[in-house]
Amino acid sequence: MNPDIPLQLLGGITAREFLRDYWQKKPLLIRQAIPDFQSPIDADELAGLALEEEVESRLVIEKGERPWELRRGPFAEDEFSKLPEREWTLLVQAVDQFVPEVSELLENFRFLPSWRIDDVMISYAAPGGSVGPHFDNYDVFLLQGHGKRHWQIGQMCDAESQLLEHADLRILADFQGTDEWTLEPGDMLYLPPRLAHCGVAVDECLTYSVGFRAPSAAEVLTHFTDFLSQFMSEEERYTDADAQPVSDPHQIQRDALDRLKGLLAEHMGDERLLLTWFGQFMTEPRYPELVVGPELAESELLDSLEQGAVLIRNPSARLAWSEVDDDLLLFASGQSRLLPGHLRELLKMICAADALHIDNLGQWLADDDGRNLLCELVKQGSLGFADE
Ligand code: SIN
Ligand code: CO
Secondary structure, eight states, X not given: OOTTSEEGGGTTEEHHHHHHHTTTXXXXXXXXXXXXXXXXXXXXXXXXXXXXXXXXXXXXEEESSXXXXXXXXXXXXXXXXXXXXXXXXXXXXXXGGTOHHHHHGGGGGTTSOGGGEEEEEEEEEOTTOOOOSBOOSSOEEEEEEESOEEEEEEEEOOTTSOBXXXXXXXXXXXXXXXXXXXEOTTOEEEEOTTEEEEEEESSSEEEEEEEEOOXXXXXXXXXXXXXXXXXXXXXXXXXXXXXXXXXXXXOOOHHHHHHHHHHHHHHHTXXXXXXXXXXXXXXXXXXXXXXXXOXXXXXXXXXXXXXXXXXXXXXXXXXXXXXETTEEEEEETTEEEEEOGGGHHHHHHHHHOSOBOHHHHGGGGGSHXXXXXXXXXXXHTSEXXXXX
């Protein structure tokens, strides 16, 4: 994707300009980011998803059994008919995994790494509905899908920002509005992490949140060190063969700290392991139980493809690739595979995985490594056969 082409999605600026001036820095309102946008899903379909066991959903009712009542799905059908006329919101997480047309929306965001994308959450709000003023720790693009929503943005927040006392929701006690706009279908608002915001439905409305993910520093450290420790033996320890006589046996001296720093640097500085861990971590699926594949022999895969079968990425799978020296790494739903450099174009195709079929796979099916990889990915559940 050429980063210097002005994008309608970004209000006529280029991806390069957006990243330089707005990404993780300041909000951007884009009128008609997607002109004449028609939501591929309506309120009834969204409510239908919220009945399903495998779908994460929440209801926020402003004047419920207590202020800002939070209920978690799955919901029973009659729960929706008992809701008040106004001031409630249904939020459904990861709709992109269940509705292909919603997943296709993500194609608009290919100027950002796909492994940074978390999900597309869709909310339906009754008139006046809101989840209250709050901040998120993630970047988000809020695309208006249907009806109108009035957005206010406010101050930058941090861990010290005062919240209302509430067991489940993080509502700001103090919201200092700075700007406000009413968004109509196709309008979009980009918000950087930690910017306070509050959206209130003018009429009944649907809002799409394209949310991003970034591991916290604590997650990086705990998960990476857990990963590293698998490769370490009990025998490898703090050593002090260079120890000198001590003046006070009770003092921990500088040299001990230096040895520890050396030990940490030796392991933490291993770029290959860092990359392997990071790729696995960032491609872990949100719902691992939805990434399962069939037993399959390579010959069966070949037969199916020859008969016109099409492979696509499982919408619940995450894929990314990288390179180490002359080799390649493919990360698929939390697993990594070291692969020979000649598979580069195949890896790119698999990660983009719009559709893989006999015509575009062609030569790769004659390649032992390529064929084996495709078969393994189907068996793992990261790739699957498209419905006819
Ligand atoms: C909503 O869609 O109601 C809330 C989205 C958000 O503020 O993050
Ligand atoms: Co938010």
